Amino acid sequence: MGCGRNDDVLGTTDTRGCVCDVVRAIKDIQDNAEDVCECPKNCFQEPLGSLVSPARRTNADTRVFVLKTADGSPFHAFFKGKDCACVSIFFRVEEVFDNCCATLRVIKPITKENGQMAPLNMVKNCCIDLGSFCELCGFESTNDCITVDLNCFCAVQCIADVDLGICE
Template sequence: MSQKTSSCVREAVENIEDLQNAVEEDCPTGCHSKLLSVSHSLGDTVPFAIFTSKSTPLVAFGNVGELDNGPCFNTVFFRVERVHGSCATLSLLIAFDEHKHILDFTDKDTVCEVFRLEKTNYCIEVDLDCFCAINCLNPRLINRTHHH
């Protein structure tokens, strides 16, 4: 049996990384910046969920032990920070409902209750070849403040 040379999930995550990097700038007012970029209004994050071969979403935990300010949380939503080979560093996106309550995906809450996602400094390292599906979400979920 031949070894897979490419993974569709890996390709999707690499594409998301490229899209995000195209928006991030060191000097946003410089003459070489993307001043006319349409995506400026959408921010710099393409949120997504990834799924195992059993169709279950990857769940990760942030602020375990509450050593940093803020609550311990779990999430199924991520932002790609860096792709290196078949591995990736993903930052955890914390999910809130429209009443600003943190959602718990290991307990009772469902993804349909998500109103807002926020970036965090918590990361997870993943092997992209271990996932079978990726579900990209609307970038407008990041830091959302009201219904459209």
């Protein structure tokens, strides 16, 4: 099973990719708060809040994740900052529908120093300087969402379980 899998071991055709399955699982975990202990950090880890170390945060309402494209680069989206458009690679799943489409909320990264957005330096107007995330210490919700076809991605990485106050 890999990116864009077409045939499973039984020879049946399945056009859904594993990214779709993982994002659906993240949505289910966000919607359900069960107390189950499992091992190391992965996107299927339950309950919501269990990615937080060393102990589970009982008030987490979001599993922040990153999607990667076929070339391994992180997918990004724009959100409205105070005075300009900003870029983020972090998302929260809001809804999964139809044939693996999803509405994702863009999540703003926060730095340690002053609670401002982490610097996301654009290189040649196309690539994100991933080193700029080294000072990342938290996340903040935005009002910006994007609709995506989950079959267009080859990887998903869960970053953290956080309380963004979305469910209040």
